[in-house]
Amino acid sequence: MKLQNSEAAVQLSPDAFRINGKSELLLCASLFYFRIPRALWKERLCQLKAFGYNCIDVYFPWNFHEMEEGVWDFTGEKDAEQFLRDAAEAGLWVIARPGPYICSEWDGGALPAYLFVKDNLRIRDNDPHFLQHVSRWYDQILLILRENSIDQQGSIIAVQLENELDFYPCNDPKGYISALRDMALQHGVTVPLIACAGQGGLEAASGFAEGVIPTCNFYPNDQDPSFEEKVLIYRDELHERGLPLLVTETNRSHFLLRRLLSCGVKLLGPYLQASGTNFGFTNATNNWGNPLSFLTSDYDFHGMITPEGHIREEAYEGRLLSNVIQAYGSSLAESIPDSSEHSHYRLTLKQGGQLIFLCNVTEQDDEVFLQNADTSFPRYTKLASKPNRCPILPLNVPLQTWGIEDGMVLYATAEISIVKHLSDRTVVVLHAEHESEISLKFSEEIEIVSGNMTIHESTDQLTVSYSPEGKDANILIRLSNSVLLELVGLSRSKALSLERIDEAGNFHFGRMAAEPSVSQDVTARWAQSLINPIVALTNESIHLGDRADNLEKHGVYRGYAWYESRVTIPSDKCYKGLLLERASDVVSLYADDTYIGTMTPAGGSQFIPVPTGLSMEPKLTARTEIWGHSNFHDIRLPSLELTALKGLTSITAVTNIIDISQNWRVKALRVGEPFAPYADPSYADRSWPIASCGGWLNTDLPSYECYRKEVVTSKDADSWVLHLNGKFSHAHVYVNGQPVGKLTPLQPYADLTPFASAGETLFIALFSEKTYESPSGRILIYEGNSAKAWRLSSAKETELLKHAEAAKDAAFAVDGSVELKPGQMSWLYGELCDDNEGRGWRVYIAGANMKLTVFFNGHLVGRLWTKGGTSRPVFRGGNDESFYLPGPWFRPSGNEMIILLEAVALNEDAHIESLSFVPVAGAEGGYV
Numbered sequence: 001m002k003l004q005n006s007e008a009a010v011q012l013s014p015d016a017f018r019i020n021g022k023s024e025l026l027l028c029a030s031l032f033y034f035r036i037p038r039a040l041w042k043e044r045l046c047q048l049k050a051f052g053y054n055c056i057d058v059y060f061p062w063n064f065h066e067m068e069e070g071v072w073d074f075t076g077e078k079d080a081e082q083f084l085r086d087a088a089e090a091g092l093w094v095i096a097r098p099g100p101y102i103c104s105e106w107d108g109g110a111l112p113a114y115l116f117v118k119d120n121l122r123i124r125d126n127d128p129h130f131l132q133h134v135s136r137w138y139d140q141i142l143l144i145l146r147e148n149s150i151d152q153q154g155s156i157i158a159v160q161l162e163n164e165l166d167f168y169p170c171n172d173p174k175g176y177i178s179a180l181r182d183m184a185l186q187h188g189v190t191v192p193l194i195a196c197a198g199q200g201g202l203e204a205a206s207g208f209a210e211g212v213i214p215t216c217n218f219y220p221n222d223q224d225p226s227f228e229e230k231v232l233i234y235r236d237e238l239h240e241r242g243l244p245l246l247v248t249e250t251n252r253s254h255f256l257l258r259r260l261l262s263c264g265v266k267l268l269g270p271y272l273q274a275s276g277t278n279f280g281f282t283n284a285t286n287n288w289g290n291p292l293s294f295l296t297s298d299y300d301f302h303g304m305i306t307p308e309g310h311i312r313e314e315a316y317e318g319r320l321l322s323n324v325i326q327a328y329g330s331s332l333a334e335s336i337p338d339s340s341e342h343s344h345y346r347l348t349l350k351q352g353g354q355l356i357f358l359c360n361v362t363e364q365d366d367e368v369f370l371q372n373a374d375t376s377f378p379r380y381t382k383l384a385s386k387p388n389r390c391p392i393l394p395l396n397v398p399l400q401t402w403g404i405e406d407g408m409v410l411y412a413t414a415e416i417s418i419v420k421h422l423s424d425r426t427v428v429v430l431h432a433e434h435e436s437e438i439s440l441k442f443s444e445e446i447e448i449v450s451g452n453m454t455i456h457e458s459t460d461q462l463t464v465s466y467s468p469e470g471k472d473a474n475i476l477i478r479l480s481n482s483v484l485l486e487l488v489g490l491s492r493s494k495a496l497s498l499e500r501i502d503e504a505g506n507f508h509f510g511r512m513a514a515e516p517s518v519s520q521d522v523t524a525r526w527a528q529s530l531i532n533p534i535v536a537l538t539n540e541s542i543h544l545g546d547r548a549d550n551l552e553k554h555g556v557y558r559g560y561a562w563y564e565s566r567v568t569i570p571s572d573k574c575y576k577g578l579l580l581e582r583a584s585d586v587v588s589l590y591a592d593d594t595y596i597g598t599m600t601p602a603g604g605s606q607f608i609p610v611p612t613g614l615s616m617e618p619k620l621t622a623r624t625e626i627w628g629h630s631n632f633h634d635i636r637l638p639s640l641e642l643t644a645l646k647g648l649t650s651i652t653a654v655t656n657i658i659d660i661s662q663n664w665r666v667k668a669l670r671v672g673e674p675f676a677p678y679a680d681p682s683y684a685d686r687s688w689p690i691a692s693c694g695g696w697l698n699t700d701l702p703s704y705e706c707y708r709k710e711v712v713t714s715k716d717a718d719s720w721v722l723h724l725n726g727k728f729s730h731a732h733v734y735v736n737g738q739p740v741g742k743l744t745p746l747q748p749y750a751d752l753t754p755f756a757s758a759g760e761t762l763f764i765a766l767f768s769e770k771t772y773e774s775p776s777g778r779i780l781i782y783e784g785n786s787a788k789a790w791r792l793s794s795a796k797e798t799e800l801l802k803h804a805e806a807a808k809d810a811a812f813a814v815d816g817s818v819e820l821k822p823g824q825m826s827w828l829y830g831e832l833c834d835d836n837e838g839r840g841w842r843v844y845i846a847g848a849n850m851k852l853t854v855f856f857n858g859h860l861v862g863r864l865w866t867k868g869g870t871s872r873p874v875f876r877g878g879n880d881e882s883f884y885l886p887g888p889w890f891r892p893s894g895n896e897m898i899i900l901l902e903a904v905a906l907n908e909d910a911h912i913e914s915l916s917f918v919p920v921a922g923a924e925g926g927y928v
Helices: 038-050 080-089 113-117 128-147 173-186 202-206 227-240 254-261 314-333 492-497 797-810
Strands: 010-013 016-019 026-030 055-059 093-097 156-160 193-197 212-217 246-250 267-270 293-295 345-348 354-357 366-368 370-372 375-377 383-385 392-398 408-412 415-421 426-432 436-441 447-451 454-457 461-466 473-478 484-491 498-501 507-509 524-531 542-545 559-566 577-581 586-591 594-599 606-609 619-626 650-659 664-669 703-712 719-727 731-735 738-743 749-751 761-770 776-786 788-795 812-814 818-820 825-832 840-848 850-856 859-865 874-876 882-886 895-903 910-919
Touching: 026 093, 026 314, 038 080, 055 080, 080 093, 080 128, 128 156, 128 173, 173 193, 173 202, 173 212, 193 202, 193 246, 202 212, 202 227, 212 227, 227 254, 246 254, 254 267, 254 314, 254 354, 314 415, 314 492, 370 392, 370 408, 392 415, 408 415, 415 498, 426 436, 426 492, 426 498, 436 484, 461 473, 484 492, 492 498, 524 797, 559 797, 577 586, 577 719, 577 776, 594 606, 650 719, 719 738, 738 749, 788 797, 797 825, 797 850, 797 895, 818 825, 818 895, 840 850, 850 910, 859 882, 895 910
Parallel strands: 026 055, 026 267, 055 093, 093 156, 156 193, 193 212, 212 246, 246 267, 293 874, 426 484
Antiparallel strands: 010 016, 345 354, 354 392, 366 383, 370 375, 392 408, 408 436, 415 426, 436 461, 447 473, 454 461, 473 484, 498 507, 524 812, 524 825, 542 788, 559 619, 559 788, 577 606, 577 650, 586 594, 586 619, 650 776, 664 703, 703 761, 719 749, 719 776, 731 738, 731 761, 818 910, 825 895, 840 882, 840 910, 850 859, 850 895
């Protein structure tokens, strides 16, 4: 594969990643400008640089810059070009990832939601209609990337096309990736183009398109003992294609990164070492729950740097690994895995010698002996392999690696982390957690000038040892050409805190930063304004007619919406409940001013029983919130599909629940036998036995069975929905010979209305797949009358804040906890003083049954849902009990926090007991 011309600034070969002619090992951290306030971009970039990273990867979310079709914004907090300039100024290379799809637990994976309602459009595929829209995005972003590439005025060294396409059912990956490649080339992008595989499907992710380099994303168990074996298979496959192994995403532990390094990886890309916040309505829904989860506003996987900029312990591991990488320089950057059989993985260095990776994935220490030719070592000490450690030990490494003409490191049971050339000597810093020995060989005699290491052998071969438990150890050696070589032995803990060695040879140690956890009193005044929960927080609305519809079809892509309708049932009927259809993400339902409950139906249907005797008014209001479009594609639930729409499509007042569980005609089918003939109402089934649905005993597993039944509908209903209520396996549903759909345990509802009429006979056929667990439960038909006369209103950030401002006139002071009855809503206003010198706060919520949408000085900083109630979904992605108030968003005076409160439990009051403010620390508090 031809990767680039010979004069390109970035050149790749099977064993090297060269930048401006120099081979580099890339330690690359994810850092996302769209999750960090602009005023903190430089600070975060410098933090990563200070802790050893030489590269960042950054997504560019399409729907962040085009929030409405055709309206582009690259200003202020969205100034992507300024972020790239800041990265170059900080001395960091950049892997740019413009999508069009990025995943990243971001709303819709960054695909604009207006795409989901375009006719005849296949996203993430070689579809001309989709590519036409992608071209508009690329017209905007690729010009910025081109101008900030390393061969122009910036530091971008690669551009990623798409993202983990092998997770998605793309019909033509080669054609699709080739089309994206052509767009990039047409826009003048000259750096390498890459495409990452999320689950190892190199061809499915890249199509093996000419000129596009496949890369790997690995998310293993860090203690998986077979991990290196897997990685080396991919390394060999790419090597045969003339390509290096680049790992664009992986876990954040540097223990795992060391394991990857042992396999010859040239790009180490731990995902999200610098955390952030999903400001605004940018959260996603995801399949990390059961299977549904909501992504928190806090976006933090516990990497090196917290969302507010505190340094975690893992950052010091990053700096230590970076020191090791820099110590061996280009010799390590061009190393190759040793294919010989060894007990531990090894790399053969370009300039000679090897590195042994002493990886321990167990939970206990293990005494180790290593082999060097005919000699086992250590000889004078014991080498303990510690759990979750992977020290990198030198073997037969020539001192020429560091510019010293004579000598070789035969072996060391300590890790070499820094080599520093001073005016009078070369300092080699080693570290270990145990007593260690270092053996060197020289062609001529040497002189021991000074030191406190224990000497075991001298003359032309020198073996010394030291204990990290004592004081710092050193030995100064004069070589035959009067060159001075100093070995300095540290404990691992001191090596982690070593910041630098100055030109005079002084060692500068820092201290481990401590993340603040103690709250402080904040000067604040609070007021509350109750609001009518069934009245939209905006004055504008549209008429939908007698059928509701999804929000995106009406230009609503984020925020809140209110559906208003009326339902009329026959005078001789009473409510059994209400049935939501195709509803998501959050739906709070009211009958006139009676609160029915808050649900998270995951894009499907949901039956809500109404208590007996409850008087139901004809007016229905459904307040919905788009928590976020799915960032992943999962067909188990409707809202997890990448193109899933939000809002709802219908509400039915259920007046009759028909139990049809019994007395079905049943027939066992052969594997692969077609369904259609048995779905025909005219098929003669009089000879078939009669059983309850799922009750036929069959010795075959899995077994395939057909169930047939007739049901007469009511004369005054206009809506019918089938529900497999219980433990049922997959079932295909036919009505009057027409296919309705497939039901699963996670999607147990089927809308029969398009196939049914009032007062007529429905012929239902179910084709069930029975596995090891026998079906149980009931089969129900919900029958009733659908709501009519629909109106729709919606509110995004601007409309919500406008309403909050108008509602201030009715606000009353509050002191202490805030309480709401089920279904109530209110605005909560807080006037804050900047009591932390502009550094900001982490705010923790104590309460129950309350959903919060938090604004600070005009920015939506967090959405939370406190514990309690049965409808609360699973939350993933970060802390679900707190939000961040960025210091740069404070003003000299007039700082205002505005919170929309919603009481979302049906039978319990909601309350906010307290807000606890934990200060963001300054430099004196461990903030680097």
